[in-house]
Amino acid sequence: MKWTRRDVLKGLGGIPILGAVWWAGASNAVSKRRKRSEILERLNIQPSLPPSVPTIGGDPIRVGIIGFGIRGEQLCRSLGFATNEWKEAMKLAAQEDSKHSALKDFMNQDKLNVRLAGVCDIFDVRAEKALASFNTDDNKIKRYKTHQEMIRSGEIDAVVIATPDHWHAPMSIDALENGVNVYVEKPMTHTVEETYRLKKAAQKSKAVFQVGHQHRQTMSFRTAQDIISKGVIGHISLIQTNTNRNDDNGAWNYEIHEKASPQTIDWDMFLGSAPKIPFNKNHFFRWRKWWAYGSGLSGDLLTHDYDRLNCVLKMGIPNSVMASGGIYTHNDGRNVPDVLQANMEFTNFSTGSSQVEGKEKGMTFVYSATLGNGFNRPTILMGHDGTMELGNRLTIWPDGSSTKYAEMLEGDKMNPRTPIYQYDPGANSPDAVSSATSQYFADKGLMWTYIDGKRVDSTFLHMREWLSVIRNGGKVSCGIQEGFEEAIAAHMTGLSWKLGRRIDWDVENDKIKTIEGIDFDQVLLADPFAKSEELEPDIISQV
């Protein structure tokens, strides 16, 4: 057999091509990986795992729900109790759209060692709805006419408060003074005075107190803490965070129930400390729109954003707040603004510095909200060395003029347009240099919702933590100090908007700096559009 050069080329020519392609692919992938691990090593970020809490052993904790409205029902689901109506509706939704997994997620949720032992709602329809679904052989539930009765019954270990804002503090204080554990929705309080009273009650009580800022359980926020503490993005001078909503529900125009009447609603109890006005369904179901019971954007939504950042940065109460805004989209009789901008100054705050000592200090936190547009503006933390976008997913870009990364930027190892880090709780590993593809998939929210193939509800984690601390001791992540800071920041914003002036915090005396002739709580509760020169709270009765 004679082999010509041509025969060899014909027969074996594929081998060098194979070798070349293999070498190119391998060296490409390896160098990308090396670049990635070099950046990751430099950043040294530890993505956090879901926190493990000690199991809730012993007899089931007897929980009572106060306020079984929209949020109350959601909180009960996080505790493992869904109404039959909701299950039926979610079943239908899943039949229509296979992607709709609310029911499946609920069924997959870990069971908590609790008994829903009591419900208290001043609207008969809601209380009866809870009884109809939750009174089963394994779970005996009782209706209490008032929260006082529930708290003093001796049959309830812990209460979940999901009422209008003006009832948060009175109910929390009453429960804490009677040794009953409290999970209260945000904002923690409705006035400045009760914020201090609640703080005292919580510090004195042996009962566990948690404010419902479930964002603290989100994995990316826990990872963000690590990133900030390592100075990855350097000194942060500006934070922008936003609310963007454009629908009736988002503007608090909730449905008014057909069976609502003075016969089915305990109107006096609803009013509580609020000005006495005749029965008004609109006020009952859409209470968030009036300062007498709610606190609009500053109490309802700013508090979420403020606390999300406070949990990462621990920046505390702002030195001063200036707010502006108005009612520009929903001129429907409400007296809380639907557009609000709040600038909070933290003059002495720093997240560390990569420059000359003393050069970098202070930060502004900008909250910008509208209920008239739903375009998604993300939360952005702007540091000298980098920018962080913080949501369920977390992305970091280096800054083109960073001091810390100057060398890597010069050596083309970093690029201001390319993220240096992306944390996606649903993806299987941190991604240093994100591709357009992974960006797209993550933007669709497909990745972060899956942790070990399961969607995880942060409210569930937040309540589980509270229950575990009740049983085993320890510390909750949003206790009285965090709640105090959240409430004061919200009240300062509300006051600034209402008074049209800057509100300062007196650090030494731990109180809002007094303004002569102004009673802060009176201002907070008043109707800013009342046709009177005096800001009297009872003017609201004329609305």
Added chain:
Amino acid sequence: MSASNRKWELRHSVALLRVFIGWHFLYEGVIKIYNPDWTSFGYLATAQGPLKPFFIWISQEPLIDWADSLNWMALMFVGITLLLGVFERMGALAGVLLLALYYLAHPSFPWLPQVNVEGSYWFVNKNLIELAACLVLYKLPTGETFGLAAVFKKRKEAQTKTQ
């Protein structure tokens, strides 16, 4: 060497096509092997079209690990067989199967939003065209024109002669 041998014929074009497709598959396979973090999760979890439930099912644990491993193995198999010109018909068939799965996970149907594509397609996209090309490779093996099959053939011829 006859004059016809030097002429560029259909088999030469097909052999070139085969090398290019093999090249493409091999490269896709190799970069996946050398990147331990690579996963097809995103591609499968965002699947569209009639087979969406099937792909979503695969994207879950523990199937996803199998899907990832089988994917790079199949890519390498197609790449190596087509590049070397040996077992090329099996390689072409595996290529057809693989491309059909890629196409069906994200079909270019006009009523579906086009995810992550660089170009405009109406039913037919690059996956489908490459699939058709693999069908050609299956029908027209060219390993004897360029590939290891030529070596085997020569040895076989030599053996027959000596016998």
